[in-house]
Every structure is written in C-alpha cells, then in structure tokens.
Amino acid sequence: MPRATSTGPTLQQVAALAGVSLATASRVLHGSGGRTPASALVEKVTDAAAQLRYVAHAPAQSLASSRSTVVGLLVHDIADPYFAAIATGAMRVAREHDLMVLVANTFRDPGLEMDYLARLRAQRARAVLLAGSAFTDSSLTPSLSEFTSTGGRVVAIGTHGDAFDTIAPDNYGGGQLAATHLADLGHTTVGVITGPSTLATVSNRLGGFSSIMEPAAVAEADFTREGGRAAAMSLLQDRSLTAIFALNDLMAVGTLAALRDLGRHDVSVVGFDDLPVAVDVTPALTTIRLDLTDMGAKAMELVLANLPTGRTMEAPATLVVRASSMPVRPPR
Amino acid sequence: MPRATSTGPTLQQVAALAGVSLATASRVLHGSGGRTPASALVEKVTDAAAQLRYVAHAPAQSLASSRSTVVGLLVHDIADPYFAAIATGAMRVAREHDLMVLVANTFRDPGLEMDYLARLRAQRARAVLLAGSAFTDSSLTPSLSEFTSTGGRVVAIGTHGDAFDTIAPDNYGGGQLAATHLADLGHTTVGVITGPSTLATVSNRLGGFSSIMEPAAVAEADFTREGGRAAAMSLLQDRSLTAIFALNDLMAVGTLAALRDLGRHDVSVVGFDDLPVAVDVTPALTTIRLDLTDMGAKAMELVLANLPTGRTMEAPATLVVRASSMPVRPPR
DNA sequence: CGCACTGCGGAAAGCGCTTTCCAGCGCATG
DNA sequence: CATGCGCTGGAAAGCGCTTTCCGCAGTGCG
Numbered sequence A, B: 001m002p003r004a005t006s007t008g009p010t011l012q013q014v015a016a017l018a019g020v021s022l023a024t025a026s027r028v029l030h031g032s033g034g035r036t037p038a039s040a041l042v043e044k045v046t047d048a049a050a051q052l053r054y055v056a057h058a059p060a061q062s063l064a065s066s067r068s069t070v071v072g073l074l075v076h077d078i079a080d081p082y083f084a085a086i087a088t089g090a091m092r093v094a095r096e097h098d099l100m101v102l103v104a105n106t107f108r109d110p111g112l113e114m115d116y117l118a119r120l121r122a123q124r125a126r127a128v129l130l131a132g133s134a135f136t137d138s139s140l141t142p143s144l145s146e147f148t149s150t151g152g153r154v155v156a157i158g159t160h161g162d163a164f165d166t167i168a169p170d171n172y173g174g175g176q177l178a179a180t181h182l183a184d185l186g187h188t189t190v191g192v193i194t195g196p197s198t199l200a201t202v203s204n205r206l207g208g209f210s211s212i213m214e215p216a217a218v219a220e221a222d223f224t225r226e227g228g229r230a231a232a233m234s235l236l237q238d239r240s241l242t243a244i245f246a247l248n249d250l251m252a253v254g255t256l257a258a259l260r261d262l263g264r265h266d267v268s269v270v271g272f273d274d275l276p277v278a279v280d281v282t283p284a285l286t287t288i289r290l291d292l293t294d295m296g297a298k299a300m301e302l303v304l305a306n307l308p309t310g311r312t313m314e315a316p317a318t319l320v321v322r323a324s325s326m327p328v329r330p331p332r
Numbered sequence C: 001c002g003c004a005c006t007g008c009g010g011a012a013a014g015c016g017c018t019t020t021c022c023a024g025c026g027c028a029t030g
Numbered sequence D: 001c002a003t004g005c006g007c008t009g010g011a012a013a014g015c016g017c018t019t020t021c022c023g024c025a026g027t028g029c030g
Helices: A011-018 A022-030 A039-052 A058-065 A081-096 A110-122 A141-149 A171-184 A200-212 A225-235 A249-262 A292-304 B011-018 B022-030 B039-052 B058-065 B081-096 B110-122 B141-149 B171-184 B200-212 B225-235 B249-262 B292-304
Strands: A070-075 A100-105 A127-130 A153-157 A165-169 A190-194 A217-220 A243-246 A268-273 A286-290 A312-315 A317-320 B070-075 B100-105 B127-130 B153-157 B165-169 B190-194 B217-220 B243-246 B268-273 B286-290 B312-315 B317-320
Touching: A011 A022, A011 A039, A022 A039, A058 B058, A070 A081, A070 A110, A081 A100, A081 A249, A081 A292, A081 B081, A081 B100, A100 A110, A100 B081, A110 A141, A127 A292, A141 A153, A153 A292, A165 A292, A171 A200, A171 A243, A171 A268, A171 A286, A171 A317, A190 A200, A190 A225, A217 A225, A225 A243, A225 A249, A243 A249, A249 A268, A292 A312, B011 B022, B011 B039, B022 B039, B070 B081, B070 B110, B081 B100, B081 B249, B081 B292, B100 B110, B110 B141, B127 B292, B141 B153, B153 B292, B165 B292, B171 B200, B171 B243, B171 B268, B171 B286, B171 B317, B190 B200, B190 B225, B190 B249, B217 B225, B225 B243, B225 B249, B243 B249, B249 B268, B292 B312
Parallel strands: A070 A100, A070 A127, A127 A153, A153 A165, A165 A312, A190 A217, A190 A243, A243 A268, A268 A286, B070 B100, B070 B127, B127 B153, B153 B165, B165 B312, B190 B217, B190 B243, B243 B268, B268 B286
Antiparallel strands: A100 B100, A286 A317, B286 B317
C-alpha cells in the first residue's frame, strides 16, 4: 500500500531514543492511570520527544483510548453574528480544556444537519453543541440518541428538548420586556416580525410579547436582514403602526433600513439579541440583550462537566434602551 | 480497562450480519482500490450496515489509511465578520468534499497559534487554512513545515509566505483605489488609521494608498471597532483633515462613531473589506470590497486540488461608493 | 480436454497508541 | 537471614479499520 509519505515520529521512536519501553513513554507523556514514572525517566522521555518534535497521533489515541478531543458545534451559519458570538464563547472554554471545535455549518438544511450529526458521531466527538437546529419536533431525536449512545454528550442552546442539557435563554421574558418597554412608551399598535414559526425561539419570544400586549399585526420572515426588511415593508403599509418589534436584531436592522427608505422616522423599533451591530446603526437599536458569548461558554462547560444529563441553565435577557424606541407622538 | 460504554456497531458486525468478510464489507462501504464487489454482495452489506445504523469509526479509518477528513481553519477570532465570511466560504467547499472543518480561534495569541498548528498536525488534518496569522516574519515556518512534512497542505489567505499556496487579496490595489477615489473627490489632507504594523495586510493597503497620495497623518490601532474609534478621536484633533481612510471596516465603523460623537459631519470615511455592516451604518460606508466568502471557498479549493504547491491566486478589490465619502467642501 | 489467466473474496498484517497484566526489584518485617 | 509486600517498568493484547497478498474459481484459448 502506498502509505502516506512521512507519518512523523512515533511514540515507539521516542521510547527507543529515550531507552525506555513504549509503555513507559506513553505513561510519561500521557500521565495515565495514576502512575507517574520516576522523574529520571520522565526527563529522558520528554527530552527525546522534544528532540524528535514528537506529536501524538490523535486518531491513534482516540482509537486506543476510545476518547476524543474534539467537540462538534452545530450552527445554521457561522457568518451570522448570533452564532459567531456563541462560537467564540464555546471556543474559549474548549481551549481551556484542550479541546478542538469542529464547526458544522448546516446552512439551514435539515438534511445536512442530520448528516453532520452522523459524521460527528463517526468522529467520536466527545460532545456536540446544538446552537441552531432546524428541528423543533423530535425528528432529530434518533440521531441524537445514536450520538449519546456512542458515549457523546449533547447540549442544546435554546429550547430543543429535554433529553439532554439545555442552555435556555429567557426568550419569553425578553419578549415581555420588549412589550412592557413599548407599552411604557405609550405604544398600543405594534407590529411584530417573527421568524420561521417552527423555531421554538420564535414562539417563545412572541409568546412573551403577546402575554403583555396583543400584536396589531404579525409578519413572518426568515430571521435575516433581508427577511426583516421585506416584512417591514409590508407591515408598514399599515400607517397606524407606531412601533415594530423584530424577533432578532438582524431583522430589526432590516426594518431600520426599510424605515429609512420609506422616510418614516416616527416608528419605534425594538430588536432581540443585542448583536454588535446594534450600536452602530442609526438610530441605535433598542433591543433585548442576550449574552451570547457567555451562553456559548456555559454550554461548553455544561457538556464537559461530567454531571448527570438533563439540566437546564437559564440565560437572562435584559432590556437595552437606545435611540430606536421613543415615546409615541402625543396626539396633536 | 474500563472501555467506554458502548462503541457502536463495528464493521466486523456488519460483515458478520451480511455473511461476508471484513475485507469485503470494507470494500463495499469504501469502494476502495478500484475493486467493486459483486452487486449482490454490495446489497447485502449496505443492508446490514443500514440495519445496524453503522457509522464508520473515523479515527480508526484515519489510523489505518493515514488519511483524515478534517481540515483546520486558523482565524484570529471567528466573531470577527471578516473571518466569519471566510469561514462560510471554506465550509461550503469543505462540505462539497465531505470534509469537516476544525476551527482554531487564536484570539490573536501567537502562542496559541503555534499550539493549534501542532494540534492540527496531531489530528493529521488534511490541510490548514491560515486566514489570520499574528506572524509576518517566518517564525511560523518551522511549525508550518512540520505540518507539511506530515503530509498536510497549507494555504494562506493574505500575504503570508511563498512556501505554500496563497490567496492574495489585492490589498495594494485596494489602497490605491481608496486614494484615487478620495483624490477625485478633492481630498488632499487625509488621515489613515492602520492596524498592527506587523501585519502584511496593513503594509500592503497602506502602501497602495501612499503610492497615490501621501497620508497627512497616520494612527495605528488594533483592527477593531474600538481601536478605530480611539484612533479617529486622536486623528480628528487635527481639524485640517477632510477625510479618513481606515484600513478595515471595523475601524471605519469606529471612526464613524467618533465622528458622530464629535458632531463632525464634514469628514469623509473610506473603509476596507465591505463587511455586511457597511450598508447599515449611517452614513453608509464607502469601502473597498473584497469577496471574503469567495476567498474562503477558493482557499479550500486550492488546498484540496492536489496540485503542486506554491501557487498564488489573486482576489480582486473593488471600490464601492456609498454615502460616507463626499466631495471636499469647496473653500468658502 | 487441459492449461494459463483473470477476477473476486477472505485471511491477516499492520496503522500508533493505551492499558492490562506480569515479573522483578527493594525494602521492611518476622 | 528468609519471606512477603508494594512499586515500577516492560511485554503484549487489542482499539476498528484498510489493504496487501493468496487461493480459488471460472473463463478462453490452444
């Protein structure tokens, strides 16, 4: 067989150079089984390893120990700042635990999502973080339980299920916060731009809002800037609307763009997530803040702590008032 | 040894269920060596595999074949839209080739960067995409050649070296475009906000600009929004400046914020990259556009095409004029 | 009708590592 | 001074897969 050119130094070679056995070399470098070899040996081995620029063959280690150092992160699209923020948080923690993160970009394709889950299982990923899933129903459950049955852990960010750990942002409370804020400002006729109705995130945010104030109109978009823009355009035909609540910042930014194009400066806008862009648009966006980076970090921690599964961790949502929301113009 | 609980079905079991040998099962599922087993066997094996929900053990495959299906992507920070855009492009292509992408977030720490490179080598990653590196000098070269000597390929995005493939955005030409645009508008006294001077990207963009117009002032920031804001604040003390060229959009957005805070509406701003945010700030940002997603895709393609190493692929930079650049106010 | 040849499935040898024994040694104790 | 115990290093058995040989048919030709 045409074996790959050079496979790099092996542990065997390190052991030979150090004049010890393979087992000892492994023990030194891996510090396993509670057994620490004599320090003289330790030095010889580490020296040899350094000299050879030895780097352990990760796949071989995985195979032998049936333990892997990669975790998967499933996102809709890493270019979406929402997911990018979660990813950084997760990566920081992964880094602290000497783990690497395999990012699976589903491009919002459910088929791809299941496929990636299988591949993550194939890799024997230690865990998978579900940051965005196209499935609200339980059709992902089989894939997921296959994954856990192979020894992997699963944590979902957002409301995905209850068979595993969950980081639950307070979407409902955030929706309430938005409604309350708008009501306080005197708005009574508010349009809401939602995302795909299959998303639990959507129903929670909307549910929270509706529990305080009945939306005057609802338009469904696809959670992107363009979607928000289009939805806003249609919603704004109703001139009685004094405010719009967009279920995420991307759509809120689109709404702002629509408002600008229409020359309407009398409509308040509230978003959700508090992405970095929120402070740079004009007017600066009033929004419901989620600490996404922290959520990513928490998710990673949850999955690495070898605790019983099924816990839920709440992530708070807070109101951040900026210039895009203003008191309803007093009747002339 | 306390082997991990359940390791999932093995090829051996599939073979047994199908009533064929391990070798045959492998050949069927992997289609290897130009040898395709008889279709009757193929069916038996695929059926058995499906029935067992078999998923190949990737580490074992890597070990046996010394071939891996993961590629590494080295970025400063995935939350930076610049890198996120590159990542999406790379992931799309990876996906088409059935590869997974291991994202290494260096947090701009050179130590981490080398460490990740070693780990990527340990994983026997098929290739690594260097999207952002803290090193301009050749101090990364040893790590990189260790990587290539283990059979991995390397492609750099931006000007990183010449020992491997490179996707070279036309930073110099982009700098020229910015200068020409500003000159055409009548600006002669332009401040430039650069990034860390060690970055090749910085010297190229600045070089291009300077080849057309000598900057009236230069301030160094750290390539972030806040850095750009601070640099702009200091630059703007010089009231003679009629325009600012920020070497990337993040800093340009910071500059816009500074301008807003200072109530200065008479200063033109030009950025670089054309991140999504550019259209949503006010005024919309005039910038030099790079097709980041395409660059990421190209990089991945380059690294997968098994061609001789050392090629360079140019990525064009184009001027996108928006509202943030305007003619210099005619002398009263 | 026999022989060489092609083709296809199976046995087996690893890939590089972890981990379980097992053997040997030194020490303390009876 | 002999026996036993604890500790440490080494030999070896896999982990699950790919791939090279082999051997056995089945075919075509002499």
